[in-house]
Amino acid sequence: MNMRLYFIGLLVLVLCLISIGAQPAIPRQNTNEDQPAQSDQQGKPRDDSGQASQNQGSQNEGSQEQGSPDQPPAGTSSGSQTANGSPTEGPDATQNGATGDQGSKPAQPAQPPQRAAKSASEPKQPRNQIYGLTDTYSVELSPEWRTGGSGEIPPPAVLSPYAPPFHLSGNLVFSDAAHGAILQFATSDNPFIGHDAYWLDTQIHSPSGSGMSLLDFFFYYFFPPSDACIHEVLTTYANADRAPSTGDTPPYMQVYYECPVSDTLSGYYAAQVSSGITFQLTNDGTRVLAPVGNFYVSPMEQIDSGTMTFFIFEAQSTDAVSSEAAERFHLPPNAQGGQPEFFWAIGATSPFPFVADSGRKDNVLLHVAYARIGADTDARAEFLDILHNIRTH
Numbered sequence: 005m006n007m008r009l010y011f012i013g014l015l016v017l018v019l020c021l022i023s024i025g026a027q028p029a030i031p032r033q034n035t036n037e038d039q040p041a042q043s044d045q046q047g048k049p050r051d052d053s054g055q056a057s058q059n060q061g062s063q064n065e066g067s068q069e070q071g072s073p074d075q076p077p078a079g080t081s082s083g084s085q086t087a088n089g090s091p092t093e094g095p096d097a098t099q100n101g102a103t104g105d106q107g108s109k110p111a112q113p114a115q116p117p118q119r120a121a122k123s124a125s126e127p128k129q130p131r132n133q134i135y136g137l138t139d140t141y142s143v144e145l146s147p148e149w150r151t152g153g154s155g156e157i158p159p160p161a162v163l164s165p166y167a168p169p170f171h172l173s174g175n176l177v178f179s180d181a182a183h184g185a186i187l188q189f190a191t192s193d194n195p196f197i198g199h200d201a202y203w204l205d206t207q208i209h210s211p212s213g214s215g216m217s218l219l220d221f222f223f224y225y226f227f228p229p230s231d232a233c234i235h236e237v238l239t240t241y242a243n244a245d246r247a248p249s250t251g252d253t254p255p256y257m258q259v260y261y262e263c264p265v266s267d268t269l270s271g272y273y274a275a276q277v278s279s280g281i282t283f284q285l286t287n288d289g290t291r292v293l294a295p296v297g298n299f300y301v302s303p304m305e306q307i308d309s310g311t312m313t314f315f316i317f318e319a320q321s322t323d324a325v326s327s328e329a330a331e332r333f334h335l336p337p338n339a340q341g342g343q344p345e346f347f348w349a350i351g352a353t354s355p356f357p358f359v360a361d362s363g364r365k366d367n368v369l370l371h372v373a374y375a376r377i378g379a380d381t382d383a384r385a386e387f388l389d390i391l392h393n394i395r396t397h
Contacts, residue, residue, distance in 0.1 A: 132144050133145055133147065133149075135176070137176065137189050137370065138191055138370075140353075140396055140397065141191075141370055142394070143189065143390070143393055143395070144393045145178065145187075145390070148180045149178040149179070149187060150179055150180070151176065152179060157172050157174065157175050157190075158175060158228050159224040159228050160229065160234045162237060162238060163224060163228065163229075163281075166224075166291060166292040167220075167224040168215055168216050168220055168224060168225075169195045170193065170225070171192055171193050173190075173193075173368075174189075174190055174191050175188060175190045179269060179270075181269060181334075183336060184269060184376065185374070185375065185377075185386075186269060186375045186376075187373070187390065188372070188374075190373075191368050191370055191371065192371060193368070193369070194352075194367050194368070194369050196358055196369075197360050198359075200358050201306065201356075204350075205304040208301075208304065208317050209304075213293045213294065218319055218348065219277065219294065219299060221348060222346055222348070222373070223277050223278050225371075226373040227270070227273050229263050229280075229281055230264065230266055230271065232264045233263030233280070233281065236261055236263070236264065242259045244258065244259045245257070245259075254287075256284050257284070257285045258293075259282070260281070260295075261281045262279060267332055267333055267334070268333065268334075269334070269335075271333065272329065272335065277296060278294040279295055279297075280295055281293075281294065282294070282295060297323060298322040298323060300319070300320050301317070301318070301319050302317070302318040302319075302320070304316070304317055305317075307391070308354060309391055309394070310392075310394075310395070311353055312352065312354060312370075312394065312396060313352060313354045313355065313356040314351040316347065316348070316349045316388075316391075317348045317349075318346070318384065319345070320343055320378070321344040322343070323343070324341050325339050325342050325343070325377060325379070338379045339377045339379050340379075341379060342377040342378050342380075343377070343379075344375065344376075345376055345377070346373070346374070347372075347373065347374040347375075347387045348371070348372070348374075349372040349373075349387070350369055350370070351369070352366075352367075352368070353366055353396055372391060372394075374387045
């Protein structure tokens with residue numbers, strides 16, 4: 005009996021095992037943890053930035069960390085989409101998307117390269133200008149010089165009978181207010197034919213009022229009395245007095261007119277040359293004297309520049325610029341304490357025409373006058389540089 009029951013139980017156990025082994029396998033349902041992988045394969049394509057970010061995240065944290073299907077992959081962020089989906093202004097935004105910045109910071113607009121920005125902000129330097137003086141001469145000047153055009157040809161008509169024996173045919177005036185300088189060009193006939201350089205040096209260094217001194221040239225031709233001064237001479241009756249007797253010279257009658265001075269740069273230099281006009285009645289007729297200031301006149305200098313020869317003369321005032329004068333005439337800030345310097349050069353095509361030459365095409369003389377306050381500068385070197393920039397053609 006017992007043996008029968010044992011075999012029946014064993015048979016039942018075998019049948020159960022056979023029944024279980026023959027049952028088909030039931031597919032395992034997907035869980036939320038498996039769905040991101042399906043979303044990657046079946047959902048919308050991911051942008052490159054998201055793929056790059058997820059790949060980097062997988063390397064750093066492991067591929068088992070995944071989100072739910074309702075959320076975008078961890079590497080996809082607004083910053084990366086901006087880098088890939090919209091134009092960028094420079095390399096910084098592209099670099100943020102490629103390295104998987106994960107959108108922690110918004111994309112920053114790229115700055116232009118420093119060199120390009122600096123180049124754009126720097127203004128172009130103005131170029132030198134070339135000015136035609138005559139059909140024969142021209143000059144190249146820096147952009148600081150401003151032309152005042154061709155004014156009235158000096159000397160003033162009332163002074164013309166007493167001026168040195170030159171007949172100017174032009175007068176081109178430039179000014180450089182920043183440096184307190186005035187530059188003038190003029191042409192004239194040639195009264196030096198039949199003379200030489202030694203005679204010229206002697207005449208220019210003669211006393212003021214002789215008619216051929218350096219200061220006479222400045223007074224009549226380059227820094228003459230103003231129109232207001234000439235008007236006062238013509239319309240005002242001044243008291244006459246006697247000039248003091250000197251040696252054999254008798255005490256002549258004379259009339260002095262003090263010139264009004266304009267508060268301009270040219271007015272300042274004209275006042276340094278002379279403060280007024282004196283008309284003197286002599287046995288030889290009326291003469292005009294310029295009560296000039298205190299000047300040191302340097303020896304004459306000759307230079308050759310290109311195809312031209314220049315004779316250069318310099319007069320330096322011994323009176324320094326006062327603070328009142330600097331303020332009144334709007335002189336440069338460093339002018340106070342400096343001394344006004346005046347230069348004059350007579351030039352012509354080499355050789356200088358002291359001798360009449362019928363075969364010479366051009367007997368015209370070129371005059372260059374320059375006034376500068378010699379404060380913290382070498383005015384002579386500046387003047388020579390201007391002369392070297394004069395060309396013949």
